[in-house]
Every structure is written in structure tokens, then in C-alpha cells.
Amino acid sequence: MAESVPVRCPVCRRDHQFTATAYPCPCGEPVAPPLDPGGAPEEVTDRAWSADWVTVPCRACARADDWPRPELGCPCGAVLRIPLRVLGQGAPPVAAPSVRPAHIPLPATAPAPRPAFRPMAIRTARDAVTATALYLRWLGFREIRRAAWPVPSGVGLAAEGLFAVVEPTVRVTSVRDVECLWLTALSESVTCVYVTLAGYGDGARERADSLGVPLFVVDLAGVPQPANGAGEELVVGGA
Template sequence: MTESVPVRCPACRRERLYAAPSYPCVCGASVAPRLDQRGTPTAVTHRVWDEEWAAVRCGACGRRDQWPYPELGCPCGTVLRIPVAGPDASSAPAAGNTAVGTPRRRAFQPVTTRTARDAVTAAAVYLRWLGYRDIRRADRRPSSGIGIAARGLLAQVDPTIRPASLRDVECLWLTAMTETADCVYFSLAGYTPDARTRADALGVPLFVLDLTGAPQPVNSHADELDATGAR
């Protein structure tokens, strides 16, 4: 079970209990960052991609991955970043989740999507589940949304309420071509009809992220990627 620690907001001095979320390791175990009870939460005033992630080591298989840094929203409006106990500190696997005998393609565990940051996290968790490695911020900023990259893959996450357009899909595909990489698109609001037609012709997998954080394939290329994983 994930530990809970008292967290005091530096802005309003209100105190709340916080438990870090757990994430699925590729071995099938659930892992969560071990919180530093002696550390001091800090207010998030601006976002820097490299500061959004913490290195967490799985207690079951020893694998180290990057997961979203623990954060808590205070009722006063302050977003707090919760300190963790060292760059490789991790909790033990949750009860009932063991890596022994677990196949790589276990059931996908989605991440609830409420914000743009959640959408990026959900896409990153899904790509890890598919078997992609070295997930990071894309070198080039896309024309819309947020770009993330993995080894041999370029992904675009569009957290807006506007359906992705034909131009959005073409720009992603062209950027991926220049980097000799595959590409995949995640959208919260879906796609225009001509965007779907163009994606089918270019071989771009399209997914819609629902509020549960579970990517839903919307074309045959996405169905194939979901079934086979990273190649």
C-alpha cells in the first residue's frame, strides 16, 4: 500500500495527508516514489519539463523508469511538488502485484486524465506499456499540443477541445520522417474526417484519450500498434 505523509502548504499553512500515485512497471508490478517525510513541499510557479519527472526504481525487478513527480493541489490554489527520498527511491510493489511469472503485455493500467499534464502522463504510460523506451520531451515543438519522443518514435499529445486537423497529422508525419522515426497521435477531442483519412493514407496511428486515461484506437494502424506493441 502506498504510504501517506502530512503535507503543509507553504502559502496557506493548511495541512493534508498525501499518498503518491502508483504506476505500472513493465514487469507487471505497481511502483510509486517513496516520499521524503523530512523534505519541504515547494510551490510550482512555472513548468520545466526536466523537473516534471522523478527516477523511480521498481522494488520487484529493479528496473528504473521516469515517472511524473508527485504533486498535490491545495484548496487555496497552490500546486505543491512533494519531495521524494532520493532519485532512485521507490516503494515496494503493491500487495497482490508481483512480477513473478507476469508477461510483458499485462493488462494496461490507465492514468486518470483531468489536465494537460495528465494527458501527457497517460500517453507516456501507454507508450511504456507498448514497450517503448527512453521517453522524453521531443526536441522539436509541434504546431499544436505537446511532443514526446521515445527510441524510434515521435508522439504528439493534443489536450485541447479542438479535433486534430489534417495539417496537425501531416506536420507530425513530416517531422517523424525527417528523424527517421515512427509516429503516433493522441487527442482528447478526436480528429476531423479529413485528418483520419490522411492518417490512414500515411500510416499514422490515431488514438483518443478518454477521461480514464485509456487510449482508444480510432484507425486500423492504431489497432495494430495496440495489438503488437513496439517493434
């Protein structure tokens, strides 16, 4: 199974269980960054792209590739960098094996489960927008396209009944950003979603909570995580 470690947010002291994402090596072996269960996570406040990648060798072929450094978006709004074992010290990095669970038939009356989201690694701003569009489609929104409505920062995406903003840079999302998104969605009578790489500034999450705006933080593995209650509700209920 994929490596998993407990993580306590240094900002709000909330406990999480983080599971490493495995990436496919060109040889076919899944590779995952080696997590350090004894290390302390760090809040990401400033982005440096050189620090957002880690070189991990493949256990099968010894090929070393750069993969996104593991991160976790806490519901309090903090983005946490997960500690890693120092490569070359201690136990060597071990790739997570691919395990296929036994099939368990569902009752005839049960709804079809949503398939697992398949992320794409983010290396450019365009990748961040594409990963968000894939995630919105996974949530149930259809015909994702560039929005015609202007946004103060980031990239606007639209679908039937949806207006979303993606901030694909290291800029922290502000209260004004959240309010502009909400006002535009209100005028068009659609649902709104905010997705960012760098997290949310002072007051932004509280304002989103008061307006019912779903917030997400996407890591460099391309996996958006809900950053408030409205985001968690959207993940559970879907579009």
C-alpha cells in the same frame, strides 16, 4: 464483473461492446459509473469540462466522488459519450466487484503476455500527457521524454524510434496536424503516433490512413483507444 453494454456508433453504425472502468474509492471498494443499456450514445463534438465528469456514490461507504464520464473512441474517428442511468432513479449504482481469474499456466513456448494497462484519470492537460507517456511505455517504447522537435499544436513526446504528439485540449486534430507529425517523423526516420482528447476533424483520419499514422483517442479515464487500423496494429504488435 465490470458492467458492460452494447454501443452502436451513430456516425458509422459500427457495433461495440463497452465495459465500464472501475475506480478505487478511498475506502477500497471499486466504483463504476452506472451504464444505461437502453440509452443512445452521443458524439462528442464540443468539450465542456463540467459535462465530462459524473458524481457516483460508493455502495460500501456512500462517499460521492467525481469520476470521468465514460467515453468510447470509435475507429471512424468519433468520440462517443456512453449513456448513464440517472442517479437516484431505477436500480442504484452498483460498484464492479474485483474478480481475480484462476491462474491458467501458459505453455513453455508461449511468449509472456503484456500486463494489463493501468490508466490514470485525466483532470488536467498535464495528466493527459502523463497518461499518454504511460501508455506508450506500456506499448514497449522506452525512455519517454519531451521531444525537441517543434509541433504546431499539443505536446511532443519522443523515445527511441518514436515521435508522438499529444493534443491535451478540446481542439480537434486537423489534416495539417497529422501531416506535420508524419513529415517530422519521416525526416527523423522514426515511428509516429497521434493521441488526442477531442477526436479528429474532417479528412484527418483518412489522411492518417493513407500515411500509415497510428491514431488514438484518450478518454478522461486515461485509456487510449485506437482510432484507425494503424493504431490497432500498434496495440497488437507493440513497439
